Amino acid sequence: MHSQLYVISGPSGVGKSTIINQIIKKVKGLGYSISHTSRPPRGKEVDGVHYHFVERKKFRHMIDDGAFVEWATVYDDFYGTSYASLKDRMDQGLDMVMDLDILGAENVKKHFMDAILIYVLPPSLEELEKRLRGRATDDKIVIGERLKKVQTELKACVGYDYIVFNKDLQTVVHEVESIITSVRCLKSKQLPLAEKIFPISRI
Ligand code: ADP
Ligand code: 5GP
Numbered sequence: 001m002h003s004q005l006y007v008i009s010g011p012s013g014v015g016k017s018t019i020i021n022q023i024i025k026k027v028k029g030l031g032y033s034i035s036h037t038s039r040p041p042r043g044k045e046v047d048g049v050h051y052h053f054v055e056r057k058k059f060r061h062m063i064d065d066g067a068f069v070e071w072a073t074v075y076d077d078f079y080g081t082s083y084a085s086l087k088d089r090m091d092q093g094l095d096m097v098m099d100l101d102i103l104g105a106e107n108v109k110k111h112f113m114d115a116i117l118i119y120v121l122p123p124s125l126e127e128l129e130k131r132l133r134g135r136a137t138d139d140k141i142v143i144g145e146r147l148k149k150v151q152t153e154l155k156a157c158v159g160y161d162y163i164v165f166n167k168d169l170q171t172v173v174h175e176v177e178s179i180i181t182s183v184r185c186l187k188s189k190q191l192p193l194a195e196k197i198f199p200i201s202r203i
Helices: 016-026 056-064 083-091 102-111 125-134 140-148 150-159 169-184 187-197
Strands: 005-009 030-032 068-074 077-082 095-099 116-121 162-165
Touching (some): 005 102, 005 169, 016 095, 016 169, 056 077, 068 083, 083 095, 102 150, 125 140, 140 150, 162 169
Parallel strands (some): 005 095, 005 116
């Protein structure tokens, strides 16, 4: 059975990393796709855990070498998913969760048509701004730039398979967990196993 990809997108500060962090701990057989980025680490971010932090020059080399499944320029920095980081984890039989911008999500869907796209919305614009400012790890200019893009970004939710609201954290984590459980129970995924146990096609 092949690995299932789950893409999580949403405006900056909506809570994607927070949700993913909890989901990874709660859901068995799920790995996190560690992206490469040219932006510097923020707060307590650790190289090789939250991102692979690389210089812009190195990122450009990797693009030229065809190292990325997808990459995009987001808020003036490069972000991308390398074939190597994805393949390593998929070879271990893990389903993968990816935190991607809108363009990245679109590109992943082109490569992997059965990828499940989940969009996280804030309960309100005021709350989103509060969270972005409250994170206190970005400077004011960065926050301003991210807020400017919010309206355009929110529109993208129409192209996703699922939409969840991150109002209460435990609720949204439960919802994402339920989406994953439901996808794992799809007939297309369970039938091969069922046929191994029961002679279904011969009944
Ligand atoms: P993103 O990865 O989408 O940019 P983060 O996960 O870094 O966002 O979250 C941004 C801020 O919002 C963090 O300070 C986080 O603790 C806070 N946060 C996340 N979810 C909630 C929630 N449901 N209620 C209140 N604050 C939240
Ligand atoms: P941040 O700087 O807040 O960690 O991420 C900024 C944006 O980049 C978010 O919208 C996040 O989803 C996106 N992002 C993170 N990693 C990748 C990636 O590998 N590819 C793409 N396309 N976007 C990414």
